[in-house]
Each structure stands twice: as C-alpha cells, then as structure tokens.
Amino acid sequence: MPRMSWHPRNLYNLWRRQLGGKVEDTVFTQTPKSLFQQRWAAKALLRAYHGDYINEKIFKRWYLPSTLPDVRSQAIGSAADAASLNKWAKREQAAEKEAKRLEDERTKGLAPVGSLMFREVERRIDVIVFRSCFAHSVYEARRLVVHGDIMLNGKKHTNPNTRLAPGDMISVNPEAIRFLQPDAAQNVTDADAVSEEGAQEDAPSAPAASEVDLEDLQEAEAGSTTAASESDAVPKRSSSKSSPPSSSKWKKGSGSNLTPFHLPSYASPFIFIPAYIEPSFSTCSAIYVRHPTARPGYSEIPTPYDADGEIVRAAWEWYTRVRPRMRSKSQLARMPENRQ
Known part of the structure; x- marks a missing residue:
C-alpha cells in the first residue's frame, strides 16, 4: 500500500494502485465485495497512507474530527427552497451567497470535504x-x-x-x-587527496618542478600587474585568472561553498x-x-487517491458508523498535545 515515503518501492506501489494490476481493488462500481468489505478496504488504504503508525483506537478518539463533514451532495430542491426563503425574508446577502454556492457546485462540483477527515493527522x-x-x-x-x-x-x-x-x-x-x-562530495575529495599523495611519493622530483613553476608563475603575475596598472578592470581579470582556485569545504577545486544537495533516486514525484x-x-x-481546507474541485490535503472519489466516500461511511463517543474528562487528560 502507498505510504508517506520517497522510497522507489513506494513509487511502484503508487503505480500499481493507479495504473497497474491493483487498480481493480479500488474500483467499487462493479465488484463482488459487499458494502462492508468495500468500506473496510477503503479505510485500510487511506489509513495506510495517513498515519499508519497511529493506533486505530487512538486515531478514532483523538485524530478523527468529532463532526465529520458530509460528503453527500445536498438536494437541489431543498437548496433552491432555502435560497428563495432567504430572498423572501429580505436577506439579500445570504441569498446571494447561497446562489453562488449552488453555481459553484453546479460548475465545479462538490467540495472534497471527505479528505478533511485527516486534517488532524496533517497537523x-x-x-x-x-x-x-x-x-x-x-x-x-x-x-x-x-x-x-x-x-x-x-x-x-x-x-x-x-x-x-x-x-x-x-x-x-x-x-x-x-x-x-557532504558525504558523497567528501569521498571524492578524500580520493583526490590520496591519489595526489601517492603521485608525490612515486615521483620525488615533482616538488622541485612545482617550485620552479611557482616561481615562473609569480614572475608572470608581477609582470602582468605592472603592465596592467593603467586600467582598473584589467587587474581584476588578471588576478582572478592567475589566483589558484579556492579550496572548497565540499568539493576540491569547485571554487564554491554551496551546500551539496543529493536527492535519492525517484524523489521528484x-x-x-x-x-x-x-x-x-x-x-x-x-x-x-x-489549517488545511478544501474548496470545490480542490483539496489541500495531499493524498494518493481522488479526494472526492469512491475510496474517500467509502471510508467516510465507515467512520460515520464507528465515530467515537462523547469524551470524558479522564479521556481529555490523556489527549496528545493540541496547540489549537
């Protein structure tokens, strides 16, 4: 089942649930499963992604909202009657708001409020x-x-x-x-240092040659700086070219102190x-x-399934039947920290 992870295996599980061989398990239009089995399978899939490390009893008691939003669309006739009643009572603002809501529901569909079941987990x-x-x-x-x-x-x-x-x-x-x-870059730096030490031990005459080259380089730098003293821009270019590259903490010879950023494989999705x-x-x-919210056609809670699909609706039906009872004072004392 899909989890909250960047692992390549999790990406494969997502593909199987969306396009692969497991996609039939999440389609309840034509299935031999009973209604109870559909609701239980939908609940298991959603809970595997949203807080699978939270005990089910603890989730229902503390992380499930006390009042679940209704995912069922309101009857058009009753909504139209409410709008007309507000207009007759001269509540123009309420009537306009209801009319706008009906128009948005007609064009964009119902807001995927079922995904708000996991709002407390996302906090x-x-x-x-x-x-x-x-x-x-x-x-x-x-x-x-x-x-x-x-x-x-x-x-x-x-x-x-x-x-x-x-x-x-x-x-x-x-x-x-x-x-x-900087593990990967540091390993490269250490390997370069070891190779240089080995090369110096194998060729003892290399330091003398390097000293000669360094003297020639200093003389060339002195001549170039005296010849270019008439201009302000030329010394900057000559100094930048002649000066050896600054040793970086992360990668030798990079000339930059930027922090390396090594993402794991298949992390971009x-x-x-x-x-x-x-x-x-x-x-x-x-x-x-x-706090995360939802509006028609969009839900801010990330989920691998359709925020207004069959899985979320079936899970909502499951939790409406097993919602927790009224919480007592002793239970409230054991509630996890909630900063509101």
Missing part, C-alpha cells in the same frame, strides 16, 4: 517535517523529532504527537537532513509543498500557516 509535527521535504519519509521525520533534532518556536521538542497551531515555526538541524550531508506550509530551505525551517 502533527512529524507530518509537517515530512511535508516540508526535510525528511525522506514520515518515519524518519518522527525519528528526528524523538532524537531532538527538531525545534518548535525556538525550543527543542521531542513529542512527535504534537499538533501545531497556525503560526508555529519548526526548525530542523541541518546535520540531521540526509540529502544535505514527492517533492511538493502544500499551501498551508511556508518553508525556508536556507534556514531549514518552516511555518505552519493555517
């Missing part, structure tokens, strides 16, 4: 780290939080179950981000930032701007 700090593209998977993001590599509003935070509030800022330790590490996150890759931080 988790480990999911925000993964959505900001600072970790290869949500499991690695959870490990970063537990190991103390994540800061919440400038303070170290080690609870991955925390749900962020709008305006919260997270910061990731750059040394903990795998694709920012997963590199996207949701609209409710504002990242800053120069500081390895991100701001949770607002």
Whole structure:
C-alpha cells in the first residue's frame, strides 16, 4: 500500500494502485465485495497512507474530527427552497451567497470535504517535517523529532504527537537532513587527496618542478600587474585568472561553498509543498500557516487517491458508523498535545 515515503518501492506501489494490476481493488462500481468489505478496504488504504503508525483506537478518539463533514451532495430542491426563503425574508446577502454556492457546485462540483477527515493527522509535527521535504519519509521525520533534532518556536521538542497551531515555526538541524550531508562530495575529495599523495611519493622530483613553476608563475603575475596598472578592470581579470582556485569545504577545486544537495533516486514525484506550509530551505525551517481546507474541485490535503472519489466516500461511511463517543474528562487528560 502507498505510504508517506520517497522510497522507489513506494513509487511502484503508487503505480500499481493507479495504473497497474491493483487498480481493480479500488474500483467499487462493479465488484463482488459487499458494502462492508468495500468500506473496510477503503479505510485500510487511506489509513495506510495517513498515519499508519497511529493506533486505530487512538486515531478514532483523538485524530478523527468529532463532526465529520458530509460528503453527500445536498438536494437541489431543498437548496433552491432555502435560497428563495432567504430572498423572501429580505436577506439579500445570504441569498446571494447561497446562489453562488449552488453555481459553484453546479460548475465545479462538490467540495472534497471527505479528505478533511485527516486534517488532524496533517497537523502533527512529524507530518509537517515530512511535508516540508526535510525528511525522506514520515518515519524518519518522527525519528528526528524523538532524537531532538527538531525545534518548535525556538525550543527543542521531542513529542512527535504534537499538533501545531497556525503560526508555529519548526526548525530542523541541518546535520540531521540526509540529502544535505557532504558525504558523497567528501569521498571524492578524500580520493583526490590520496591519489595526489601517492603521485608525490612515486615521483620525488615533482616538488622541485612545482617550485620552479611557482616561481615562473609569480614572475608572470608581477609582470602582468605592472603592465596592467593603467586600467582598473584589467587587474581584476588578471588576478582572478592567475589566483589558484579556492579550496572548497565540499568539493576540491569547485571554487564554491554551496551546500551539496543529493536527492535519492525517484524523489521528484514527492517533492511538493502544500499551501498551508511556508518553508525556508536556507534556514531549514518552516511555518505552519493555517489549517488545511478544501474548496470545490480542490483539496489541500495531499493524498494518493481522488479526494472526492469512491475510496474517500467509502471510508467516510465507515467512520460515520464507528465515530467515537462523547469524551470524558479522564479521556481529555490523556489527549496528545493540541496547540489549537
């Protein structure tokens, strides 16, 4: 099943669910499965992607909204009667708003509010780290939080179950981000250094030749600088050409101190930032701007399935039948941190 990961195997699983041999498991128009089996299969697929590491009982109690949005479209007759009633009561603004909603629903379709079932999961700090593209998977993001590599509003935070509030800022330790590490470039630098040392040991006369070349180079530089002292632009060009390339920390002879960026294979399909996150890759931080929403024809919650398709609707029908009971005070005391 598809997961929150950049692994090539996960990309293959996505292909199988969308175009491959497993696509028939997600089509419920013509299926021998009963209604219960369809709802359970849809719930299993969605939960495998959205917080599969969260226990089902804990998910239904704390991460499932207390009031699930209705994915069923409203009857056209009743909506038209409500609009006419508002107009008759001289509530012009309410009547215009209802008419606009009906027009948007007619042209764009119903808003995919069923995907908002997983809005509380998307607020988790480990999911925000993964959505900001600072970790290869949500499991690695959870490990970063537990190991103390994540800061919440400038303070170290080690609870991955925390749900962020709008305006919260997270910061990731750059040394903990795998694709920012100079391992590959450093290996190249070490190999070059070893090869140079071996060449110098094999040829003892090389240092003398290099000293002669260095003296000739210095004399040539002195002559070029005295001849070009009349102009301001020429010395800059001559100095830039004659000076040896600056040794870089990441790659020898590169002349640049830019941080290397080594992405894993097949990571490009997963590199996207949701609209409710504002990242800053120069500081390895991100701001949770607002809660995810949905409007007609668009859902801000990333999901590998259609946000208004059969899978989401069947899962919504499943959770409407098993929604949690009223939470008591003792249960509220055990609730994971919710910053609202």
